[in-house]
Amino acid sequence: MPPHQLLSFLLCPGLRIPRLSVLCAQPRPRDMAISSSSWELPLVAVCQVTSTPDKQQNFKTCAELVREAARLGACLAFLPEAFDFIARDPEETLRLSEPLSGNLLGEYTQLARECGLWLSLGGFHERGQDWKQTQKIYNCHVILNNKGSVVATYRKTHLCDVEIPGQGPMRESNSTIPGPSLESPVSTPAGKIGLAICYDMRFPELSLALVQAGAEILTYPSAFGSVTGPAHWEVLLRARAIETQCYVVAAAQCGRHHEKRASYGHSMVVDPWGTVVARCSEGPGLCLARIDLGYLRQLRQNLPVFQHRRPDLYSSLGHPLS
Numbered sequence: 001m002p003p004h005q006l007l008s009f010l011l012c013p014g015l016r017i018p019r020l021s022v023l024c025a026q027p028r029p030r031d032m033a034i035s036s037s038s039w040e041l042p043l044v045a046v047c048q049v050t051s052t053p054d055k056q057q058n059f060k061t062c063a064e065l066v067r068e069a070a071r072l073g074a075c076l077a078f079l080p081e082a083f084d085f086i087a088r089d090p091e092e093t094l095r096l097s098e099p100l101s102g103n104l105l106g107e108y109t110q111l112a113r114e115c116g117l118w119l120s121l122g123g124f125h126e127r128g129q130d131w132k133q134t135q136k137i138y139n140c141h142v143i144l145n146n147k148g149s150v151v152a153t154y155r156k157t158h159l160c161d162v163e164i165p166g167q168g169p170m171r172e173s174n175s176t177i178p179g180p181s182l183e184s185p186v187s188t189p190a191g192k193i194g195l196a197i198c199y200d201m202r203f204p205e206l207s208l209a210l211v212q213a214g215a216e217i218l219t220y221p222s223a224f225g226s227v228t229g230p231a232h233w234e235v236l237l238r239a240r241a242i243e244t245q246c247y248v249v250a251a252a253q254c255g256r257h258h259e260k261r262a263s264y265g266h267s268m269v270v271d272p273w274g275t276v277v278a279r280c281s282e283g284p285g286l287c288l289a290r291i292d293l294g295y296l297r298q299l300r301q302n303l304p305v306f307q308h309r310r311p312d313l314y315s316s317l318g319h320p321l322s
């Protein structure tokens, strides 16, 4: 078993000492050997936080984790959906929102520059160009490079309007406009990243479109519910990884945000075989994983599902059931 598969560092932000944890990875066929030494492979960090309506405090927490990620040698850090804040109601969400050119993104630009690492800001409450007319926002996943420049944006296309007993109704469309399009995967030091957000993970069509466009890493920054979480979270993420043969990185909100809302946590990285190679422990913190694109390419050769597809049978998928 390659050592980078077995090791994942679990950190508590309060403690400065990394806790070393050994995960039981599932066996892989022997011939899918790793070509590079594990320490040459890019290291990514997945940050887990409990956002509240306090934007400055949330920034402080995220910045601390990002600095820790940089200190540990990560080239890219992932923050969850709503890393900026989680408000109590749609009015507060709209009031706290900012344009991409606002102060908060400015602070993250400086942070990326200072730490010299890339950031996936998994779901920014964005006042877009149409804010004046619509008075609604976009749920925007922003990628910053290590100079702090915005290199990609994706606006969540599937909005979470659901009513799950025991979880409280979610009506994202009360405050948010769905994004108009998917975005081309973005080249980063860790690989080509396909952008998605949270509820998007329930739509395998989206992940197939992204992998077809060249994605090697799928990202699902999330604020997953505490009822759907235990039933669906890990299963969905591992299924997306196995069927697309991509790494899946899912930074999550955890814990209680305010009186009315809690999230499931369980941030993780899944490799293209479907093995969970890193996961956060309970509460805010981070976990690290190495991305091995040589392994990904080998797996895609050995198990060539993309060559076996039958679009002649199901290319018009995705219309509502009648």
Ligand SMILES: O=C(O)CNC(=O)[C@H](CS)NC(=O)CCC(=O)C(=O)O
Binding pocket: 081, 082, 085, 086, 087, 093, 123, 139, 160, 170, 171, 172, 198, 199, 202, 223, 224, 225, 228, 229
């Ligand atoms: O509200 C904000 O500020 C940010 N947006 C979210 O947290 C969104 C919409 S409420 N949450 C989800 O999509 C959870 C999906 C989920 O839990 C599932 O698919 O089961």
